[in-house]
Amino acid sequence: MKKKEVPQDEGLMEGRFEDVCYALDDNGNYVAVLSKGWSPKNEAMLQAWDVIHEKVENVRQEVLSGKISPIGYYMEKNLMDLKLLADYVGLPKRKVRKHLQPEKFAQLGDDILQRYADTFEIHLEDLKNFRETLTKS
Amino acid sequence: MTKDFYHIDFPHNQAAHCENGVTSNLLKHYGINLSEPMVFGIGSGLFFSYMPFLKVNDIPVVSFRPWPGKIFNRITRRLDIKIQRSKFKDQKESMEALDRNLQQGIPTGCLVGVYHLTYFPPAYRFHFNAHNLVVVGRENGEYLISDPIMPTIERLTYHDLQRVRFARGTVPPKGRMYYITGTSPGYDLKNAIIKGIHHTCKDMLTIPVPLFGVKGIRYLSKQMRKWPNKLGEKRAALYMGQVVRMLEEIGTGGAGFRFIYAAFLQEAAHELGQPWLNDMSREMTAVGDKWREFAVIAGRIFKNRAGQEETYKVAADILSDIAQREEQIYRRLRQIKLT
Numbered sequence: 001m002k003k004k005e006v007p008q009d010e011g012l013m014e015g016r017f018e019d020v021c022y023a024l025d026d027n028g029n030y031v032a033v034l035s036k037g038w039s040p041k042n043e044a045m046l047q048a049w050d051v052i053h054e055k056v057e058n059v060r061q062e063v064l065s066g067k068i069s070p071i072g073y074y075m076e077k078n079l080m081d082l083k084l085l086a087d088y089v090g091l092p093k094r095k096v097r098k099h100l101q102p103e104k105f106a107q108l109g110d111d112i113l114q115r116y117a118d119t120f121e122i123h124l125e126d127l128k129n130f131r132e133t134l135t136k137s
Numbered sequence: 138m139t140k141d142f143y144h145i146d147f148p149h150n151q152a153a154h155c156e157n158g159v160t161s162n163l164l165k166h167y168g169i170n171l172s173e174p175m176v177f178g179i180g181s182g183l184f185f186s187y188m189p190f191l192k193v194n195d196i197p198v199v200s201f202r203p204w205p206g207k208i209f210n211r212i213t214r215r216l217d218i219k220i221q222r223s224k225f226k227d228q229k230e231s232m233e234a235l236d237r238n239l240q241q242g243i244p245t246g247c248l249v250g251v252y253h254l255t256y257f258p259p260a261y262r263f264h265f266n267a268h269n270l271v272v273v274g275r276e277n278g279e280y281l282i283s284d285p286i287m288p289t290i291e292r293l294t295y296h297d298l299q300r301v302r303f304a305r306g307t308v309p310p311k312g313r314m315y316y317i318t319g320t321s322p323g324y325d326l327k328n329a330i331i332k333g334i335h336h337t338c339k340d341m342l343t344i345p346v347p348l349f350g351v352k353g354i355r356y357l358s359k360q361m362r363k364w365p366n367k368l369g370e371k372r373a374a375l376y377m378g379q380v381v382r383m384l385e386e387i388g389t390g391g392a393g394f395r396f397i398y399a400a401f402l403q404e405a406a407h408e409l410g411q412p413w414l415n416d417m418s419r420e421m422t423a424v425g426d427k428w429r430e431f432a433v434i435a436g437r438i439f440k441n442r443a444g445q446e447e448t449y450k451v452a453a454d455i456l457s458d459i460a461q462r463e464e465q466i467y468r469r470l471r472q473i474k475l476t
Contacts, residue, residue, distance in 0.1 A: 001396060001426060017258075017287050020153040022174065022396040024422065030174070030400035032153070040436030041385035045260060047378040047439055051194075079252070079264055087305035 003033055011037030011045070052079060060134055069105030070130035071096070074120040088119045143239040144274040149283040149290055153397060154388040156208045157182065158285020159246050159269040166244055167320050169216065178401030179215055179333035180208030183394055184340055186349045187357040193307070196379045199357065201393035203340070205248060205267035205308075209315060211336070215329035219319035224311045228303050231312035232295065235272060238316060244273050244283070248313040250304020256284070256291045264306045272298070286388065330405050331473055337398075338471040341463065351464045358456035365449050373449065374439040381435050384428060392432075395425035410476065417470060424462050431455040 003023045018034035025031050059076045062068045075085045086093045091112075098104045099116075110124065117124045126133045148165040152158025152173045161176045177183070182202060189197040206222075213220045225231035238245045250266040251257055273290070274281035280298050282291045293301070302312045341350035348356060357380070364373040384393045391397075399421035406414035431452055438448045 001391060001422070001429065006391075017151075020151055020173075021391045022153065022400045023391070030396075030403050030418075032173070035391075038385060038432075040381055040432045043436055043440050044378045044381040044385070047375070048382065049260065051375065084264060084306045 003031065006033045006035050007038035008036045009039040009042060011039070011042035052076075063130065063134055066102055069100050069102045070127060070134065071105060071116055072100045073130075073134060074116070074122070074127075075100075078120055085119070089115050091115075142276055143242070144276065144281065145239070145242055145244050147244050147271065147273040147283055149273075150285065151288055152285040153391075154182070154202075154394070155269040155285050156180075156202075156205065157397075159271050159283075160209045160212060162271060162283060162285065163244060163246060163317055164212075164216075164218075167218075167317055169218075169320060169324075172400075172404065174397050174400035175330075175404055176212055177208065177394070177397050178337075178405060179329045180210075180212035181333050181336040181340065182208045183337050183398050184350070185353045185393075187353045187360075188348050189360065196375055199380050199383045201383060201389060205269070206313075206315070209246070209269075211333070212329070213317070215332050216324040216326070217321040218317055218324070220315060221318050222313070222315040224313045226311075228299055228312065231302060231314070232299055235314060236275065238314075239272065239275050243316050244271050245314050245316045246271050247298075247302055248310040248315075249301035250306065250310060251301070252304060253297065253300045255293065255297055256282075256287065264304070266304050266306055266308050266310050327409055327475060330408060331475060334405070334470050334473050338467040341467045342471070351460050351467065354456055354460040354463065358453045358460065361453040361456065362450055377435045377439045377449075377452070381432050381439075384432055392425035392428035395421055395428055399425060411473070414473075417466060420462065420466050424459055424466070427455060427459050427462070431459070 001021070001023045003025050006021050006023050018036055021033050021035045022030050023033050056073070056076050059068065059073045063070050063073045071085075075082075078085075080088070082093055082096055086096045089096065099108060099112075113127055114124050117127050120127075145166075148162055150158065150162055150165070150173075152161060154173070154177065157173045157177045157180070160180065161171055161173050164171055164176070171179075184201060184203045186200045187197070188200075191198045209220075212218075223234065225234070235245055235247070247270055248266075249268050249270060250264065251268045252262050252264045254262065254268070270282050270284040272280050273283050279292045279294055282293055282298075284291055302310060302314075304310055344350055344352070347353065361377075364376055367373075368376065385391070389397075399418045402414050402418035402421060406412055406418065434448065434452045434455065438452065
């Protein structure tokens, strides 16, 4: 890759940083060049996020229709699976699986809810009044 | 907060790849001036693996790098540098150990997860646990962070740093930290370069499992031809997107590290006085351009989701051409000796 071929396709880095690339200058020597992004890569990233957003939206609907507890929604939103969530909250997987059921979730005390809220970095109230929170988002 | 004003004068330089950058900056701090490509080459950072049974979000993992920590370990060993590495069960203890280092003016590398890394752009925050940064000070309860992906020094609170050091998930960092305890002035750079090249050639040519090195690239090429029929359009497109992400996502310097390696070969030619390495560098550059050609076609496939078998075949053909070319390069490089 030549220095002037280094792609500068604005993408997902929000101008916060640029990527270091290595390319050849006019004398055929390698130099480090900054790149704003490259469209195949930007699109690959967008593709990954599209899949995630689609999943999150599906779970949101499921929560609102009472099929799954809001923990399922925040789990998906934080790109977690059951094991990862259980790890972060510090509970066995089987318990977290139970908490995904709306009936079991309704019985949870504040201390456990707080642990979930901390993990998801949301307020306890948001988790408790999830119907309101999720209708807005 | 306890007494905290430590500020190590640290040579922060941005790099393509975090582990190269951290290593290169740490070495510079101790007076060893090596470029990022040099660190990458001596540390044998070039690799390829395709493990279809190991999946993240249901998509098989393709990787262009060795296990995290390898580059740092290899180059320090090859340059006769003494290091200390530790991991922790107790989170508080890990932060105390870090504070003690800072107090003594020791810049300290940490392995972290990026999901909770607050200064990262949100689009890049996945549960990826093999990022590296150097902690270079503490001020008003905040840690000063030299992250080679970022242009300048960043800050993290105690809580945020602790959280990324103890990220959960695949290969958790467990508070791992590492630092240099001593260097030896008489290190043998030439020999280290040769060792680094030999190791890379060995990794890319001789691992007897067909998932790694050149064989791994061939295997991926073979599998890719079957994707559209086997997986259906949508999943095949996701598999393709994943390959491009791993190839080009932050930290590869373009084309899955091939351009950094070509830069290394150029420097090595000069350092060792062996001009034939310049030819090798040119060949590696050509391979890098092929990888980019692959990324462009792959991008077209997953973007318009045409999913025609023809295009997957074209992409797979490029990969087998790449495997062929790379094999030639490593076979010739393997012959390298000190002159």
